[in-house]
Amino acid sequence: MKIDRRVQRTRQLLRAALIELILEKGYQAITVQDITDRANLGRATFYLHYPNGKDELLLKMMEETMQDIIQQIGQPAAGELMTDGVPPSLVAFQHAQENAAFYRAVVGADGLAGVMHGYRQSTTAQIKQQIESWLPPGVQPTVPLDFIAHFIFGALNAVIVWWLENENAISAEEMAQRFQKLIRDGINGFTQPQTDARRLDRGREEQHRD
Amino acid sequence: MKIDRRVQRTRQLLRAALIELILEKGYQAITVQDITDRANLGRATFYLHYPNGKDELLLKMMEETMQDIIQQIGQPAAGELMTDGVPPSLVAFQHAQENAAFYRAVVGADGLAGVMHGYRQSTTAQIKQQIESWLPPGVQPTVPLDFIAHFIFGALNAVIVWWLENENAISAEEMAQRFQKLIRDGINGFTQPQTDARRLDRGREEQHRD
Amino acid sequence: MKIDRRVQRTRQLLRAALIELILEKGYQAITVQDITDRANLGRATFYLHYPNGKDELLLKMMEETMQDIIQQIGQPAAGELMTDGVPPSLVAFQHAQENAAFYRAVVGADGLAGVMHGYRQSTTAQIKQQIESWLPPGVQPTVPLDFIAHFIFGALNAVIVWWLENENAISAEEMAQRFQKLIRDGINGFTQPQTDARRLDRGREEQHRD
Amino acid sequence: MKIDRRVQRTRQLLRAALIELILEKGYQAITVQDITDRANLGRATFYLHYPNGKDELLLKMMEETMQDIIQQIGQPAAGELMTDGVPPSLVAFQHAQENAAFYRAVVGADGLAGVMHGYRQSTTAQIKQQIESWLPPGVQPTVPLDFIAHFIFGALNAVIVWWLENENAISAEEMAQRFQKLIRDGINGFTQPQTDARRLDRGREEQHRD
DNA sequence: TCCTAAGCGAGACGGTACGTCTTGTCTTCCA
DNA sequence: TGGAAGACAAGACGTACCGTCTCGCTTAGGA
Known part of the structure; x- marks a missing residue:
């Protein structure tokens, strides 16, 4: 029919x-x-x-939205480092910025509990997949990947909400850059003078600045 | 009267x-x-x-709960590092574990949007205060403290929710230790072999204990 | 539709x-x-x-009830006297008797104030119309018709309430007859011996039947 | 004490x-x-x-008010005619006029049902007493005195309510005069040309116009 | 081109919760 | 001890949505 x-x-x-x-x-x-x-x-x-009411409509819409983001991020080539190419978080920040009002309503403080659940599920799964692709073959993480995925998801989300709430002039690029750095190097990277640990990063950064 | x-x-x-x-x-x-x-x-x-209805009751209760946690964490002595003494996040994990069902309902996927807002406000403020106390006098962070505070809050929260959802056998101590490490050193700490970065910390600690 | x-x-x-x-x-x-x-x-x-709540329901019911009574009374032919045919008040007394409990509750001492208002409005309007139909053409009453209409309404109502309260054995017919007489001839008719006034009525009736 | x-x-x-x-x-x-x-x-x-709440307060007040009126009317001397002296209804109309707002609220359309009950009881009793005093000794009314008392009460009350509602310029004296006439002689007195019945009244009226 | 099943507008209905209001009781404290 | 203050249980109020339903109208797509 x-x-x-x-x-x-x-x-x-x-x-x-x-x-x-x-x-x-x-x-x-x-x-x-x-x-x-x-x-x-x-x-x-x-x-x-x-x-099932308005939640069902919203969920259906969110699912499609998430498909959007995921496709924008695309599949990283195996062995590609998290610092290569467009950082995934930048896609997230840009997407949030473009759909600011929607994000504010749905993901932020007034968001829907039931919706958050689905959102978190698919997003962490996606993050996990990304991390796995970064891992050099044979390397075993010393922490559950789920732990890291939720860590990243929570941090990213909270930072986006904070960013959208205070309409301050930080660009998506800057947000993404700082976020990546914090994820990669932790707080130490921001409060310490340059050290060996920094040099390690710089090495990699220079590498893809070519 | x-x-x-x-x-x-x-x-x-x-x-x-x-x-x-x-x-x-x-x-x-x-x-x-x-x-x-x-x-x-x-x-x-x-x-x-x-x-204002049940939300008001819950908020009042949450505020008192947060006061609880904050007092348990206590004021770190000036110059004391986040790695000294009981890590603040351990208090959070333990508290979550003791009030697991409550956390699951309130903070987790089915939590209340309006309540989350207040919860986030006071918690990030508290985190910010902690970070400030860690900063060596005169050191300016290269990133807004609010950014870091929300980053930590989001990450901690998401990790707690994940932990409570999967009743898996990770202890609060282990959770806190991994969380602290991730916050301090970033993902690199987990995916890289032991590097100078670790030694560096120890070095700093000694430095401050002078 | x-x-x-x-x-x-x-x-x-x-x-x-x-x-x-x-x-x-x-x-x-x-x-x-x-x-x-x-x-x-x-x-x-x-x-x-x-x-508007139960008052509205009651009022709607009362309006229909009054329509009932009015239709039972019917339109007197022009020039027909109040003493001809079934006296309107008899219809009222009979209706009250048939719906005694309802009347007791609604019109009597425990009746509803707001309902009384509408009841009075439509009933006096109806009475006024009756009186007008009785008036010989060209005759002007020396008193406002509204005055008379409210007079009759009040008297009839009070008498009905009294009648229903004391379940005494006066028939509706007797009530109506006495009521009509009192309205027509006043107290004098009851406390005075038979006078010309009575003969007068009969005279008038013949007069109008010409 | x-x-x-x-x-x-x-x-x-x-x-x-x-x-x-x-x-x-x-x-x-x-x-x-x-x-x-x-x-x-x-x-x-x-x-x-x-x-028992506000009804009790109002009832107590109404009782005192009714005592007032009754005392103003005073006890008619035995054998005194209803047409002698100040007509009782004039007292009622004057009292209503002086306390118009109060009457409007309590006795009128928005009055209190329970209060009306007590009001009716005492007023009809009073009216009955008046009628009895008018009766020539030995004369038996052909109708229950209660019937007449309620008739008068109802008519008087309704007419007062109507009068107060339409702030029209009829004086209390005129109201009382018409009311008395209607009670005494019935409708016929108003719609008929001068007849013997009228002469009877005029006789009495002239008598007390002296 | 017709006709038939569907999508749809309209809105009645039972239900549940809301937040407000008033009542009458009771307890505690003050003058 | 009378009164002020106000907490409390009880329960009706009118409103707002919900999800279900029935009823006809309209219309698209297969006959």
Whole structure:
């Protein structure tokens, strides 16, 4: 049976309405009625497509969004270092910046608990995969990769939320650079004078500045 | 005027009821009626003490909880390093372990958005204060302290949530030790063989103990 | 659009429930919840139909009831005298007798103030219309018709309430006859011996029948 | 035991507050809190004096008011006609006029059902007594006196309410005169040309116009 | 081109929770 | 001891959403 094009249209109207409303009043304050009013649809129609309510609609949208990011980051070649190419976190910061209001509403302080769960799952999985690709073959991390993945996810997320909240003039590039550095070298890198540890990094940095 | 002891009793009943219910069905699913039923109080009485509903009660409780942690961590002596004494993060991990169910409900995936905000505010402020106390006098960090504070908060929080979710057998001490290391030295510390960076720390410690 | 028959059903259920409850516990003591419980409806549904609460429901019922009475009285032919045919007040007394409990609750001592207002408005309007139809063409009353209408309404109402309160054996017919006489001839008719005034009436009747 | 003067003071404050509030917002809308706020008393104190709430206070006040009217009307000498002296209804109309706002709130459309009951009881009793005093000794009315008393009470009350509602310029004297006439002679007196029945009245009226 | 199943608008309905209001009781303290 | 202050239980209020449902209208896509 051929799919009715009206269905696609309806879902698109609902998606668009949700985005608009999130930017206007925040996700929590939105009712199903709000969405269908905005989309010029009947409330019952909403439940026809998303029987579990607005969370289901948001989740579906988030999933697609995350697919977006992941594809932008792309698959690192095996053995490629985390410092090569576009740093993954830069993609994240840029994406956040472009969709600031949406992020603020969904991921930040007023975000949806249930949504965060799915977000965290897919993001940490993605991070884990990245880390694995960095590991030189045969090297075993001395800490569970999940630990590191959640560490990075939590840090990245919190920093993005902080960044978006204070509309201060730090660029995405600078954020990404500092974030990468902190992840790689830890706090010491920021509070210590240049040491051997720094030299190690510099070596690598020079390498890809070629 | 002397403080009515009934008030204290009532609030304690409400607090206890909320905790019980969070462990039973999760914060989101709790109604004010649930709480007052459990506490054997009238619903109106609830609003007498917490006019803004259950979020206000939870926030008040969280604030006290955070005061708890902060006092356990105590004020580090000036110049004392984050590596000396009990690491602050160990206190956090232990506290989370002792109140696992509560953390799971409040801070984790099903946590309350509005509550997270306040939680983040006070915690990052506290972290910032800690970092400042570590800084050698006169040393200027090359990155906003807020950036670092949110970085640490996000990472710590995510790692705790992950840890509590997978009831795996990592001890709080081990978690804290790994966390501290990751914060201090970054990923390199885990994926690189032992380098000067470690020796460096020791060197610094001696340096400050002069 | 076709009228949803469910709406009619729902309103009928509410009406029936209200009557039952009035007879059981009096109007004042009834809550909206009582009514919807009895009618097996949701409380919110009640407000869907009567947004102003139980008073609105009662008023709507009273209006229909008054329509009933008015139609029973019917339109007197022009020039027909109040003494011809079935006296309007007899209809009122009979109606009160048939719905004694309802009247007792609504119009009597425990009646609803706000309801009385509407009741008085429509009833006096109706009485006024009756009086006008009695007036020989061209005759101007020497007193405002409103005055007379409220006079009659008040007197009739009070007498009905008294009658219903003391379950004494006066028949509706007797009540109506006495009431009509008192209205027509005043107290003198009862405390004075038969005078010309009576003969006069008869005279007039013949006069108008020409 | 000496009566505590504070008790009298407290009750007086409550009475005054109730009157003020009735004039401002109507009896129904008043809460006990309103009254005690206005009287600068504690709410609990109110219940100390009137355990059954505001109705009890109002009833006590109404009883005293009715005592007032009754004393103003005074005891008619035996055999005195209803047309002699100051007509009782004039006292009623004047009293209503002087306390218009109070009447409007208490007796009129928004009056209190329970209060009306007591009001009707004492007033009809009083009317009955008046009628009895008019009756020539030995004359038996052909209708129960209660019937007539309620008839008069209802008519008088309704007419007063109507009068007060429409702030029209009919004087109390005119109202009383018309009312008395309607009671005495019935409608016929107003709609008929001068007849024998009228001459009868005129005879009596001239008598007391001396 | 028709017709038929679907998508859809409209809105009634039962339900649940909300936050507010008022009532009447009780307890504690003050003058 | 009378009163002020106010905590408390009880319970109704009117509102807001929810998710389900039924009813017709409209329309797309297969016949």
